[in-house]
Amino acid sequence: MHKVKRPGQWRAFLSMTYYALRAQTRNPATFAFGFIFPVVFITVFGLIGNTPQNYTIGIPNTSVSNNPITKTLTGQSFIRVEQGSREYLEGQLRVGKIASIISVSRSSQNPPRYSVSLVTTRANPQQSAAVTTIISSVVDKANLALSAVKNPPITLSQQEVAGRQFRYIDFVLPGMIGFSLLSTAIFGVIFGFVFLKKALVFKRMFATPTKPLTILLSQGASRLIIVLVQTLLILVIGVLAFKFYLPQGLITFLEILFLSAFGLAALMGFVLLIAGFAQDENCASPLANLVTLPQFLLSGVFFPTDSFPKWVQPIANNLPLSYFNLAVRKITTEGGTLADTWPYLLGLAAWGIVMYLLAAKTFKWE
Amino acid sequence: MAKKATNKEKKNIIEVNNLIKKFGDFTAVNDISFHVQEGEIFGILGPNGAGKTTTLETIETLQKPTSGTILVDGIDAKRHPDDIKQRIGVQLQSTSFYPELKLTELLKMFAAMYDTEVNPTEMLEKVQLGDKAGSFVNKLSGGQKQRFSIATTLVNKPIVIFLDEPTTGLDPQARLNLWQMIREINxxxxxxxxxTHYMEEAEQLCDRLAIMDSGKIVATGTPRELIENLLKTGFKKEIVRKDASLEDVFLHLTGKELRDA
Structure with missing residues (x-):
């Protein structure tokens, strides 16, 4: 004989989402992890990526100044020249500050003969190799010109295919979105959740007719909004300040937002597993680091997973954050469509489902 | 104080029968039965660990009973917990609110959780927190926190409210003030x-009491009844006459009256 008006869940959901969001925006940790860190990172990496590759060569004071070799070399925009005594330059060479020392001497014959001596080091093997190639090609060309060879037996023709210049920002920005997504999800949500649990905030909510699922969904929705704003912020700074490339403009932009929402939904599995299991911050902290650290290092946030040894790659390529990074790079740097990302979305979903199932078994509200 | 102590026509708003609550091997509540009458202030008195909080939380439907029945306003707690939640107000032992939300915001959120609306300023004025509308819970004093916590129990116009150790840790003024407020709501x-575990509170504030120990209810009745029952057994309070107190020692040594710090 008790007919009461069943309370609707909708008003509760909207209100709790709004106030959870309100609470988060007043929380300095959310602000730091969610907004300040990504902006600082993206600015730093954006600036790194803008510096073109340079080679520094040393020319000792004893080298003759007026000769066709150094003249051609110093005319190149990517060559920087450092002058000084031979001892000084050798010191610089040994510590890898300059790629090689090039010294030219001239005989007193007429026409003069030149001899070029090149000193390289193992301190900086890639730069040395590159500079050696550049210098020998300059020497070869100069030889041909001076020997008056008009018609060499081998000719080289070069053709450039239209393409975008690959810049580091185009690689690192998708990684930064993933990185921020994971840190917000793990550090922001887990610690927030464990606190609310410990402070009996959730328990007090259960004393109302609002359903636990509504409470959980409103928590999820408020975090989702934070993550989308964060992705938006990174993208806007990337596009405006560092000319991050969006192959299809607004469509790619929206696709990245979709991927972020999808990624968060999958990562929430980890979050619920840890937050539901951990009784306090001390317990949550090592678990959170266990999940995040390997992913920050291995999932291709800052450099491609190809650079890892062969045996690490199967691990590195199958982490949830790797799937996210690969999916975003598929539609940005690789210019693919959202449909092309399905293997990665499948991988993310698989992780998510496993984690949600585990969380459902171990989750405790208290 | 005795305004309705002997009113037998009141209906039972809460009926608890043979309630048992176990956590694993531990029996927190061991086969208790009692009832609460409509309109009274009912106290569960007992030492820490007696099972008071578990009893309360089981009636509030925050915990599921291991066995036994609980009726709140005639509604079965096992079958319709949400209908009970809709009609009761709950204050937990510790302040259990978002630290980043203002008092008015918290009240609005709780109202929405009952699918209703409130005037937060009016509610805060009712508990003498009208000037704290923009404050955060952590900035309140102990007594203010408890008053706010009670305000949140009232957003859904409940017929019963449950207060778990509302005056623990409060100074005497704050305690008297809270008693006054509880009586006004009543x-x-x-x-x-x-x-509660304060005898004075049980005696002054409560119309009827259940005394709990180790998961059992060892006695129920009005404070007067409980005292009379004890006296009937021939109990006599041991009266100790002290020839001097520590204060006398102190005054004798320092030669000064204790002053209000």
Missing amino acids: NTGVTIVLT
């Missing part, structure tokens, strides 16, 4: 169930 027709 006078508007709201039944009140509270737990």
Whole structure:
């Protein structure tokens, strides 16, 4: 004989989402992890990526100044020249500050003969190799010109295919979105959740007719909004300040937002597993680091997973954050469509489902 | 104080029968039965660990009973927990609110959780926190926190409110002030169930009491009845006459009256 008006869940959901969001925006940790860190990172990496590759060569004071070799070399925009005594330059060479020392001497014959001596080091093997190639090609060309060879037996023709210049920002920005997504999800949500649990905030909510699922969904929705704003912020700074490339403009932009929402939904599995299991911050902290650290290092946030040894790659390529990074790079740097990302979305979903199932078994509200 | 102590016509708003609550091997509540009458202030008195909080939380439907039945306003707690939640107000032992939300925001959120709306300023004025509308819970004093916590129990116009050790840790003024507030709420027709381990509180504030120990209810009745029952057994309080107190020692040594710090 008790007919009461069943309370609707909708008003509760909207209100709790709004106030959870309100609470988060007043929380300095959310602000730091969610907004300040990504902006600082993206600015730093954006600036790194803008510096073109340079080679520094040393020319000792004893080298003759007026000769066709150094003249051609110093005319190149990517060559920087450092002058000084031979001892000084050798010191610089040994510590890898300059790629090689090039010294030219001239005989007193007429026409003069030149001899070029090149000193390289193992301190900086890639730069040395590159500079050696550049210098020998300059020497070869100069030889041909001076020997008056008009018609060499081998000719080289070069053709450039239209393409975008690959810049580091185009690689690192998708990684930064993933990185921020994971840190917000793990550090922001887990610690927030464990606190609310410990402070009996959730328990007090259960004393109302609002359903636990509504409470959980409103928590999820408020975090989702934070993550989308964060992705938006990174993208806007990337596009405006560092000319991050969006192959299809607004469509790619929206696709990245979709991927972020999808990624968060999958990562929430980890979050619920840890937050539901951990009784306090001390317990949550090592678990959170266990999940995040390997992913920050291995999932291709800052450099491609190809650079890892062969045996690490199967691990590195199958982490949830790797799937996210690969999916975003598929539609940005690789210019693919959202449909092309399905293997990665499948991988993310698989992780998510496993984690949600585990969380459902171990989750405790208290 | 004895305004309705002997009113037998009141209906039972809460009926607990043979309630058992176990956590694993541990029996927190061991086969208790009692009832609470409509409109009274009912106290559960007992030492720490007696099972007071578990009893309260089981009636509040925050915990599921291992066995036994609980009826709140005639509604079965096992079958319709949400209908019970809709009609009761709950204060937990510790302040259990978002630290980043203002008092008015918290009240609005709680109202939405009952699918209703409130005037937060009016509610805060009712508990003498009208000037704290923009404050955060952590900035309140102990007594203010408890008053706010009670305000949140009232957003859904409940017929019963449950207060778990509402005055623990409060100074004497704050305690008296809270008693006054609890009586005022009670006078508007709201039944009140509270737990305490303060004898004075049980005697002064509660219309009826259940005394709990080790998961059992060892006695129920009005404070007067309980005292009379004890006296009937021939109990005599041991009266100790002290020839001097520590204060006398102190004054003798320092030669000064204790002053209000």
